[in-house]
Amino acid sequence: MKYLILSLLFIVSLDASCKIPKDIKPFIQQTDINQLKKHRDIRRNFNSLKNLCVNIVSIKEGKYNWKMLLVTNPKKPKGAFWFLPHDNENTAFDAGVYATQKYGGGFLAVMANDKRYFMGQDPNRNFGETKKTAKTCSKQKYPAPKYSKTVFKIIDSYKNPQYPYMSLHNNKNGHRGNGGSGGVSILKSSKIVQSFPAFKNITKSNRGLKDEDTLIYIAGFAKKPNQTKLNRLLSLGLNTKYEIIDKNNNDCSLSNYVVLNKKTTNYYNIETQHGDLKTQKNMIDKIMGLIK
Ligand SMILES: [Zn+2]
Numbered sequence: 026m027k028y029l030i031l032s033l034l035f036i037v038s039l040d041a042s043c044k045i046p047k048d049i050k051p052f053i054q055q056t057d058i059n060q061l062k063k064h065r066d067i068r069r070n071f072n073s074l075k076n077l078c079v080n081i082v083s084i085k086e087g088k089y090n091w092k093m094l095l096v097t098n099p100k101k102p103k104g105a106f107w108f109l110p111h112d113n114e115n116t117a118f119d120a121g122v123y124a125t126q127k128y129g130g131g132f133l134a135v136m137a138n139d140k141r142y143f144m145g146q147d148p149n150r151n152f153g154e155t156k157k158t159a160k161t162c163s164k165q166k167y168p169a170p171k172y173s174k175t176v177f178k179i180i181d182s183y184k185n186p187q188y189p190y191m192s193l194h195n196n197k198n199g200h201r202g203n204g205g206s207g208g209v210s211i212l213k214s215s216k217i218v219q220s221f222p223a224f225k226n227i228t229k230s231n232r233g234l235k236d237e238d239t240l241i242y243i244a245g246f247a248k249k250p251n252q253t254k255l256n257r258l259l260s261l262g263l264n265t266k267y268e269i270i271d272k273n274n275n276d277c278s279l280s281n282y283v284v285l286n287k288k289t290t291n292y293y294n295i296e297t298q299h300g301d302l303k304t305q306k307n308m309i310d311k312i313m314g315l316i317k
Contacts, residue, residue, distance in 0.1 A: 098126065223261075244283070261311045261315065
């Protein structure tokens with residue numbers, strides 16, 4: 026009998042922690058994971074996701090009917106939280122599952138049929154609330170107050186308040202194309218996005234910490250990154266890019282919104298080349314080690 030009560034209590038407590046916080050409930054469609062098997066991200070991670078909470082977020086704004094997967098950890102609902110704007114970046118999704126199991130919290134991943142854009146809009150250029158931002162941000166088609174506010178409401182519901190805002194991305198080999206199309210490299214630098222390689226011998230291979238495509242982004246208003254923070258990242262072997270944020274240069278990406286609207290520079294974006302899951306997990310561990 027004692028056993029039965031204990032196991033009942035256990036089941037109830039597990040279920041209770043998949044509970045959706047009240048103020049984000051209107052945006053959640055509670056979902057059975059078996060109904061989501063048509064999505065490749067779900068199929069690839071099915072066994073791990075079975076032990077996590079998986080729900081669909083729905084945000085209707087203008088002509089867009091955004092769908093996002095919200096994955097959270099029932100044993101530790103408050104923890105690290107990640108935003109994954111690009112549905113074609115599959116390694117980032119797998120890394121998000123790993124991080125959620127290991128560090129609690131969870132992640133929010135935009136669903137766009139495995140594509141980078143959704144109905145012509147880059148999800149990571151849609152963080153702007155007014156007509157003015159849509160004008161300043163060349164890649165934001167329409168103002169998106171509901172999108173911006175809801176995404177951050179969800180992030181703030183699960184993120185430990187001490188933890189940074191974080192995102193996960195993958196990019197293509199090399200540095201052809203601009204950052205916006207997924208071709209970033211630590212070997213490329215500009216006035217606004219400065220590069221600080223952690224190694225003298227950056228490689229052009231396809232994986233590992235020394236690869237030119239392996240990097241983290243930090244951001245702030247200052248003309249130079251905080252030296253202590255930068256040194257710490259470089260000593261961990263993390264190639265670092267520093268983005269200078271300016272409201273007149275706003276691109277409506279997550280980093281710009283965090284610095285301009287959430288008024289903090291506590292932000293990390295972890296990037297590897299497509300397919301380099303091992304390195305992305307390694308970088309997650311390094312960043313989590315740093316912020317604990
Ligand atoms: Zn991306």
